[in-house]
Amino acid sequence: MLIELKNITEININAFQNDLISWFKSEQRDLPWRKDQDPYKVWVSEIMLQQTRVDTVIPYFNRFIEWFPTIEDLAEAEEDKVLKAWEGLGYYSRVRNLQSAVKEVKENYNSKVPSTPEEIAKLKGVGPYTAGAILSIAYGVPEPAVDGNVMRVLSRILSIWEDIAKPSTRKIFEKAVRELISHDDPSAFNQALMELGALICTPTSPSCLLCPVREHCHGFHEGVQNELPVKTKKTKTRHVQLASAILLAENGKIVIHKRPSSGLLANLWEFPNVEIVHPLQADREEVAGQFNQSLNLSVKLDHIIGQIEHVFSHLVWNIKVYTGKICSEFVESDEWRLVSLAEMEEYAFPVSYQKMLKLYQEQK
Structure with missing residues (x-):
């Protein structure tokens, strides 16, 4: 550990803190979760910001806090309404864990x-980063909040050549933050590191000439800022071919299905779909047969109205979108519903199925 942090002894830590915090206080973005230091709002924002861009999160955050302004409101809310508020943000396990932890x-x-590291770490879905962010931003506790942004910034400043894709490397950066963090204003310090990574010390083409801590940066002085951080590539993603259909019943309503309570996109609603193992051999009749065999739905498929690609972190869905009709009596249940287009507004769908619905409405 000492080897990786050898450059920290050459930094004037007080000067580094002052330069970083002063820049943050004058240049920080006006973001809704920065209006106050309410721990609940900090918590919600940090969960939303995982794997999601700030500009995307802002309207979701505002709506979420409008629907669930307090911990009690979120704890007591129906899961379907919580999922609806999250609809489109993806990684739905985040909001399920958030609601469980809030309860x-x-x-x-x-x-x-x-407000202590020991207690907050016990909450479901609260890892070291989220715990550090809440403790430092809301409570002024000098705890590290190390995410990808922070690792990128510090790998350049301290010229750390450890692979940030390895989970064990996080400990190196947490140790670095503990040595560098301002005990007078840990909230501004941690937010400043995050902001620096978002605005200046970006993944490609960092704006070094605009950087408030350039004179402290070993990567800049060594001319290696574009080579850092070291990050091995992820494993290859898996491609899956699906066929999904917007199926009408005799009453003109649309069939929707609730996904299982565990696994990918748990408890969200979708249009009926099947995996196509041999895409080149799957004509319309064969796909209809798979609906019958796999889902026990007797259907008549009309035609393909489009194709959708949806990318997950480890998986790519290629979805052929059909329209069609139910050919037998349909019995509703907790997992299967018939809904009108207006009623569909009450149900939370993953982005891929929202795209399907848009395709369908454009065809009408």
Whole structure:
């Protein structure tokens, strides 16, 4: 550990803190979760910002806080409404874990977000980064909040050549933050590191000439800022071919299906679909047969109205989109519903199925 942090002894830590925090206080973006230091709002924003861009999160955050302004409101909300508020943000396990953890806070901590590392780390879905962000931003506790942005910034500043794709490397950067963090203003310090990574010290073509801590940066002085951080590539993604259909019943309503309660996109709603193992051999009749065999749905498929690609972190869905009709009596259940287009607004769908619905409406 000492080897990786050898350059930290050459930094004037007070000067580094002052330069970084001063820049942040004058240049920080006006973001809704920065209006106050409410731990609940910080928590919601940090969960939303995982794997999602700031510009995308802003309207979701505002709506979420409007629907669930307090911990009690979120703890007591129906899961379907919570998923609807999250619809389009993806990685739905994030919001399920958030609601579970919020229920813990309501029951065990009198609706007050814990303010110690030991207690907050016990909450479901709260990892080291989220815990550090809440503790430092909301409570002023000098805890590290190390995400990809922070690792990129510090790998350049301290010329750290460890592979940031390895989980064990995070400990190196957490140690670095503990040595560098301002104990007078840990909230501004951690937010400043994140902001620096978002605005200046970007993944490609960092704006070094605009950087407030350039004079402290070993990567810049060594001319290696574009080679850092070291990050091995992810494993190859898997491609899956699906056929999905917008199926009408005799009453003109559309068939929707609720996904299983665990696994990918758990408990979200979708249009009926099947995986096509041999895409080149799958004509319309064969796909209809798979609907019958796999889903016990007797259907008549009309035609393909489009194709959608949806990319997950580890998986790519290629979806052929059909229209069609149900050919037998349809029995509704907890997992299968018939809904009108207006009623569909009440159900949370993954982005891929929202795209399908848009395709269908454009064809009408």
